[in-house]
Amino acid sequence: MKARVVVLALMLAGTAQAEDLHALWDGQCGGCHGHAGPFARESLEIRNDILVGKTSHQPVAEYLVTHNGGYGPDQIAALRSMLAAQVQAGPEFQIHCGGCHDTAAQVLRDWVRVQDGKLIGRQSGQELTLFLSRHGGADAESRARIIQSLTRVADELNHR
Ligand code: HEC
Ligand code: HEC
Structure with missing residues (x-):
C-alpha cells in the first residue's frame, strides 16, 4: 500500500x-x-x-x-x-503527411485534441482513425503506425 x-x-x-x-x-x-x-x-x-x-x-x-x-x-x-x-x-509521417504538414507536433497543436486518450480532429470532430481513412492517402498499416506515433508525440507534448 x-x-x-x-x-x-x-x-x-x-x-x-x-x-x-x-x-x-x-x-x-x-x-x-x-x-x-x-x-x-x-x-x-x-x-x-x-x-x-x-x-x-x-x-x-x-x-x-x-x-x-x-x-x-x-x-x-x-x-x-x-x-x-x-x-x-519509421518515416511514415514524413512520406504521407510531411508534404503538407510540417511535423507531427504541429499537426497536434493546430488540428487535434485528445479526449479519453483518443485523438480527435478539431474541425471534423472525428477520431483520427476514421478521419485518416479519407485524408492523406496512407494505407491501413501506415495509418496505424502514424496514429501510434501521433499518440506518443501527444504524450510527449503533454497535449490535451
Ligand atoms: C495534400 C496535403 C495534405 C496531406 C498529404 C495531408 N494533409 Fe492533413 N490537412 C491538410 C489540410 C489543407 C488540412 C486543413 C483543412 C482541411 O480540413 O482541408 C488538413 C487537416 C488535417 C487534420 C485536421 C482534422 C480535423 O478534423 O480538424 C488532421 C488531423 C490532419 N490533417 C492530419 C494529417 C495526417 C496525419 C496526414 C498524413 C497521413 C495528413 N494530414 C496528410 C492537408 C494535407
Ligand atoms: C549551434 C548548433 C547546434 C545546436 C543548438 C545543437 N547541435 Fe547537436 N550538433 C551540432 C553539430 C554541428 C554537430 C556535428 C558534430 C559537431 O561538430 O559537434 C552536432 C552533433 C550532434 C549529435 C551527434 C550526432 C552523431 O552523428 O554522432 C547529437 C546526438 C546531437 N548533436 C544532438 C543535439 C541535441 C539533442 C540538441 C539540443 C538539445 C543539439 N544537438 C543542439 C550542432 C548543434
Whole structure:
C-alpha cells in the first residue's frame, strides 16, 4: 500500500514537471538540426539497445553532457527517449503527411485534441482513425503506425 502511494506521488511529480519536449527541441536543437524525426533517423541509431550517434559513435546521453556547453540530466533523459522513439518510428509521417504538414507536433497543436486518450480532429470532430481513412492517402498499416506515433508525440507534448 505504502509503495503504491510512493509510485503515485512520483508519477504526479513527473506530470507536473513534464516539459513540452517538442518546444524544448525547437528551442534548443532545431535551429541547427531541423526537425527531430528526420534528424533522429538520419544521424542516430540503436546499437545494443543504446541510442548512439552514427558519426560520433557515442551514446547520445553521454554526448549531450558536453554538446553545446552541456544539457541537464532531466533534459537529456527526456530528449534521449524522444529521439530513440523517433529512430524506431519509421518515416511514415514524413512520406504521407510531411508534404503538407510540417511535423507531427504541429499537426497536434493546430488540428487535434485528445479526449479519453483518443485523438480527435478539431474541425471534423472525428477520431483520427476514421478521419485518416479519407485524408492523406496512407494505407491501413501506415495509418496505424502514424496514429501510434501521433499518440506518443501527444504524450510527449503533454497535449490535451
Ligand atoms: C549551434 C548548433 C547546434 C545546436 C543548438 C545543437 N547541435 Fe547537436 N550538433 C551540432 C553539430 C554541428 C554537430 C556535428 C558534430 C559537431 O561538430 O559537434 C552536432 C552533433 C550532434 C549529435 C551527434 C550526432 C552523431 O552523428 O554522432 C547529437 C546526438 C546531437 N548533436 C544532438 C543535439 C541535441 C539533442 C540538441 C539540443 C538539445 C543539439 N544537438 C543542439 C550542432 C548543434
Ligand atoms: C495534400 C496535403 C495534405 C496531406 C498529404 C495531408 N494533409 Fe492533413 N490537412 C491538410 C489540410 C489543407 C488540412 C486543413 C483543412 C482541411 O480540413 O482541408 C488538413 C487537416 C488535417 C487534420 C485536421 C482534422 C480535423 O478534423 O480538424 C488532421 C488531423 C490532419 N490533417 C492530419 C494529417 C495526417 C496525419 C496526414 C498524413 C497521413 C495528413 N494530414 C496528410 C492537408 C494535407
